[in-house]
Amino acid sequence: MNQKLKSYTAQTYIAYALIAPAAIYIILIVAWPLLETIRLSFTNSSLAGEDYVGFENYQKMFSSKKFNGIVTRTFVWMFFSVSLKLIIGLIGAVLLNANLKGRSIFRVLVMPPWVVPIAIGMLGWLWLYNGYFGIIAGVGMRTGILDGPFGFLAYKQSAFISTIIADVWVGTPMVTVFFLAAMQGVPRDLYEAAYCDGASRWDRFFKITLPQITPVIITMSLLSAIWTFNSFEIIWILTEGGPRGSTTTLIIDTYKQALGNYKFGRGAARAVVVMILLMLFAGFYLALLARINKKISHE
Amino acid sequence: MNKYNPFEKILIYFGIFVFMTFILLPFIEMFYASLRPLDHLFRSPYQFYSDDLSFWAYQEMWNTVPMLGRYIFNSFFLASCVAILTLIFVIPAAYAYARFKFPAKNTSLYILLAINMFSGAVILIPLYKLLRTLGLLNSYQSMIIPGVAFLIPTAIWLLKSYFEKIPIDLEEAAFVDGASRVQILRHIIAPLSTPGLVVVGIYAFIGSYAQQFLFAITFNQKKEYMPIPTGLYEFIGYQSVKWNEMMAAALVGMLPVLLLFVFLQKYIVEGLTAGAVKN
Numbered sequence: 001m002n003q004k005l006k007s008y009t010a011q012t013y014i015a016y017a018l019i020a021p022a023a024i025y026i027i028l029i030v031a032w033p034l035l036e037t038i039r040l041s042f043t044n045s046s047l048a049g050e051d052y053v054g055f056e057n058y059q060k061m062f063s064s065k066k067f068n069g070i071v072t073r074t075f076v077w078m079f080f081s082v083s084l085k086l087i088i089g090l091i092g093a094v095l096l097n098a099n100l101k102g103r104s105i106f107r108v109l110v111m112p113p114w115v116v117p118i119a120i121g122m123l124g125w126l127w128l129y130n131g132y133f134g135i136i137a138g139v140g141m142r143t144g145i146l147d148g149p150f151g152f153l154a155y156k157q158s159a160f161i162s163t164i165i166a167d168v169w170v171g172t173p174m175v176t177v178f179f180l181a182a183m184q185g186v187p188r189d190l191y192e193a194a195y196c197d198g199a200s201r202w203d204r205f206f207k208i209t210l211p212q213i214t215p216v217i218i219t220m221s222l223l224s225a226i227w228t229f230n231s232f233e234i235i236w237i238l239t240e241g242g243p244r245g246s247t248t249t250l251i252i253d254t255y256k257q258a259l260g261n262y263k264f265g266r267g268a269a270r271a272v273v274v275m276i277l278l279m280l281f282a283g284f285y286l287a288l289l290a291r292i293n294k295k296i297s298h299e
Numbered sequence: 300m301n302k303y304n305p306f307e308k309i310l311i312y313f314g315i316f317v318f319m320t321f322i323l324l325p326f327i328e329m330f331y332a333s334l335r336p337l338d339h340l341f342r343s344p345y346q347f348y349s350d351d352l353s354f355w356a357y358q359e360m361w362n363t364v365p366m367l368g369r370y371i372f373n374s375f376f377l378a379s380c381v382a383i384l385t386l387i388f389v390i391p392a393a394y395a396y397a398r399f400k401f402p403a404k405n406t407s408l409y410i411l412l413a414i415n416m417f418s419g420a421v422i423l424i425p426l427y428k429l430l431r432t433l434g435l436l437n438s439y440q441s442m443i444i445p446g447v448a449f450l451i452p453t454a455i456w457l458l459k460s461y462f463e464k465i466p467i468d469l470e471e472a473a474f475v476d477g478a479s480r481v482q483i484l485r486h487i488i489a490p491l492s493t494p495g496l497v498v499v500g501i502y503a504f505i506g507s508y509a510q511q512f513l514f515a516i517t518f519n520q521k522k523e524y525m526p527i528p529t530g531l532y533e534f535i536g537y538q539s540v541k542w543n544e545m546m547a548a549a550l551v552g553m554l555p556v557l558l559l560f561v562f563l564q565k566y567i568v569e570g571l572t573a574g575a576v577k578n
Contacts, residue, residue, distance in 0.1 A: 011400065011401065012399070012401040014399065014480070015399035015400075015401040016395075016401065018392060018394060018399075019391070019396075019407075021387075021388050021392070022389060022455065025388055025448060025451065026411075026414060026451060026452075029422075029426070029444060029445060029447075030414055030417065030448050032425070033424075033425035037422060037424060040424060045424075088318070088321075091314070091318070092318050095311055095314045095318060096315070098303070100303070100311060100312070108564060109322070109323065110322055111560065111568075112326060112557060113325075115505060115509070115556055115560045116553045116556065116557065117508055117509045117510075117512065117527075117528045117553065117556070118509065118512065119511075119512035119528035119529070120528055120549045120553050121325060121553075123531060123545060123546070123549045124329040124549070127325075127332055127542060128324065128325060128328055132343040133341055133342065133345060134345065135324075137344070137345065138344045138345020138346075138347075139345070141343075141344040142344055149343055149344075169321065172322070173322065177568055181572035182572075226416045230416075230417075232418060232420050232513060233513060251418065251420050254420060254421070255423070258427075259423060259424075259427065259517055264424045264428070267424055268424055271420075271422075271424065274421050275417070275421055278417055278421070281416065282412075282416045285416070286409050286412065289412075290409075
């Protein structure tokens with residue numbers, strides 16, 4: 001017993017020593033900045049210096065109509081983007097799961113938007129959305145849907161929709177790949193049994209595939225909600241949050257306040273709101289993961 | 300049961316075609332634009348046909364933005380440094396998670412997952428101040444340091460699962476034969492985990508190549524350190540945008556990660572989806 005205990009603590013020390021470099025790095029570069037952000041949110045910190053101002057940043061922020069609009073907008077933007085990613089991703093996965101020639105090539109071809117640096121991919125979208133020379137406006141004009149040049153990023157509503165579409169483009173491949181992997185993990189004998197019982201393709205999808213991959217669908221919805229919430233580069237490059245703030249989400253607003261105006265205090269207050277929301281998402285996600293793991297180990 | 304009738308086949312292929320068009324249209328348009336002379340691009344409404352396609356933009360882009368080669372080098376350099384540093388931090392940690400039992404093991408693994416969910420944007424302010432105090436703004440380090448931090452969590456998870464696949468019996472046998480931990484690491488773990496290390500290293504390289512933009516626009520104003528994602532914006536001039544050259548440069552800039560990914564996609568996707576699917 002004593003011997004065992006001894007080797008156990010020795011193991012613990014070795015393990016901690018091995019983890020220490022990574023842990024210290026993360027504490028310095030991620031954990032400390034998170035705490036420091038909370039502290040800064042109670043100051044009027046700028047390049048000039050800082051004074052403690054209590055809850056002033058928060059009071060100003062929450063009483064500003066603009067900020068409340070930004071929060072609502074963020075969630076609307078997220079809702080559409082995440083839903084579209086999941087729906088298109090699911091359809092894509094079903095299509096690429098079909099046992100047809102060429103599917104292995106298509107499976108590789110879905111991935112580029114996921115791998116390519118977002119900032120570079122967005123240059124392609126800037127060109128597509130170009131009101132005079134872009135292909136979307138061009139098709140619109142030639143088919144008569146548009147009666148002249150139309151800058152998709154120049155008007156409030158169309159900019160809002162355009163940034164969502166670009167975000168869906170970036171996020172869909174990953175969702176597709178995960179759904180596809182989940183579908184291939186479904187035991188084949190389930191399908192064979194159903195086929196023998198005369199279940200149609202449709203039935204097999206809704207009664208076997210869908211229930212079997214539900215855990216992955218739920219995890220992916222949460223993960224993509226988190227990533228969509230964090231989405232910065234797409235909007236920044238396409239519109240910088242404009243026109244007239246119509247695509248300014250929380251992340252964009254935080255960035256603008258903090259590093260556009262160097263009002264660190266105000267930016268930090270926004271970052272704290274972002275942090276709290278992210279922690280809620282993360283909490284959901286981890287609780288869910290723990291539940292799914294438990295369920296699997298019980299089975 | 301996996302047979303489709305011709306009608307179903309057509310339907311599925313049509314679906315795939317629409318789906319693929321959405322995914323690939325930006326790339327196809329970028330490539331097409333890069334082949335066309337500027338005055339063909341600047342015609343409204345959009346012309347579907349050009350009669351003098353050429354690779355001229357691929358030569359001219361180096362003159363329009365003289366630092367282009369430097370930007371591409373910077374991207375490579377930054378991503379390589381980040382990948383190597385990530386591996387250095389992650390190898391011992393992943394080994395500990397794969398092989399040892401210790402208090403707070405699971406909790407800390409979940410904390411790592413949670414860190415993955417914070418975007419860099421939340422901690423930019425303290426990082427900006429920190430880098431300024433250390434005098435590291437406008438340097439390679441200003442982009443490498445935060446880059447590594449955000450790749451460590453996933454890299455630990457990925458590498459941990461590779462280490463777990465190495466049979467523990469091998470190590471135990473060596474241990475019984477009197478090999479030290481270090482010897483075990485060097486002579487057993489290292490050679491057996493090389494494929495895993497390569498995959499994780501490439502994951503970190505691609506990840507870092509992709510995440511350069513935010514840190515680059517925030518922490519670095521100096522042209523000589525700019526990575527390609529920010530450098531490309533130099534094609535946007537005061538008068539007009541040289542779209543064809545910008546698209547050519549963009550395609551050249553994304554080529555390295557695309558190639559790496561195509562060759563190794565199987566392993567990377569396997570590693571990343573394993574956690575989501577089996578757990």
